[in-house]
Amino acid sequence: MSTFWSSRKLPFAWVLLGVTNFLLLGASSLTASGLSVLVLVAEEGDHRVPASHEAVAFWNDRLAELGIDTRLEEPRLAVASPALRLLENYARQVVQRATRLPAGQAEPAPPADLSDLDADIVVLLSRQDIMSFTWPMPRITPRRYFLVVRSVRGPYRDDAMVTRHVIAHELGHALGLGHNLETHTLMCGPCQPLTAEPDDTGFLPLTDGDRVRLVEMNSLR
Numbered sequence: 001m002s003t004f005w006s007s008r009k010l011p012f013a014w015v016l017l018g019v020t021n022f023l024l025l026g027a028s029s030l031t032a033s034g035l036s037v038l039v040l041v042a043e044e045g046d047h048r049v050p051a052s053h054e055a056v057a058f059w060n061d062r063l064a065e066l067g068i069d070t071r072l073e074e075p076r077l078a079v080a081s082p083a084l085r086l087l088e089n090y091a092r093q094v095v096q097r098a099t100r101l102p103a104g105q106a107e108p109a110p111p112a113d114l115s116d117l118d119a120d121i122v123v124l125l126s127r128q129d130i131m132s133f134t135w136p137m138p139r140i141t142p143r144r145y146f147l148v149v150r151s152v153r154g155p156y157r158d159d160a161m162v163t164r165h166v167i168a169h170e171l172g173h174a175l176g177l178g179h180n181l182e183t184h185t186l187m188c189g190p191c192q193p194l195t196a197e198p199d200d201t202g203f204l205p206l207t208d209g210d211r212v213r214l215v216e217m218n219s220l221r
């Protein structure tokens, strides 16, 4: 676990996005008992595909433990979709906007190629070395999310543990969680990954606050 986020600048960017997400996320985040997940990827053999399944299984176990009915459905895979290029462009635009301005009324609608996809959570396993993020699609009700997982280049490319945590962290946002200040937890922001260790779930731990928030949101349904 010495290379968790693989990039020193990444946690900072996450903080910005996390704050934005936290402000935007409402109690309506958990509105369906089964949230559909569509994973878009350029190549079927991408190591982030099994990591996505593991992260979904992790969250379903946690939700079950908390007595929450909501589940993430088994991810459907779309390989080499014609929409990939456009979604990659949109992902880059979101990152550029998010590091300058908070989202809000000025946020443009997502491209139809994204909003037309039939899923509550659209996961793009990006080919870009940009930051990972989760973005509530503007002007779409009930809320849906665009979740982008960066392509890690360089010496950490094959660090499957990093990918599992990144995807689980982003799915946590889609489930309504913001960041916490405990730097060794799954929903950390900022994170201090060099000494972070997974617990017996195989993932970084949730905090008591995370659990309370998940239960509270569910009770408001």
Ligand SMILES: [Zn+2]
Pocket: 014, 017, 018, 169, 173, 179, 189
């Ligand atoms: Zn985050």
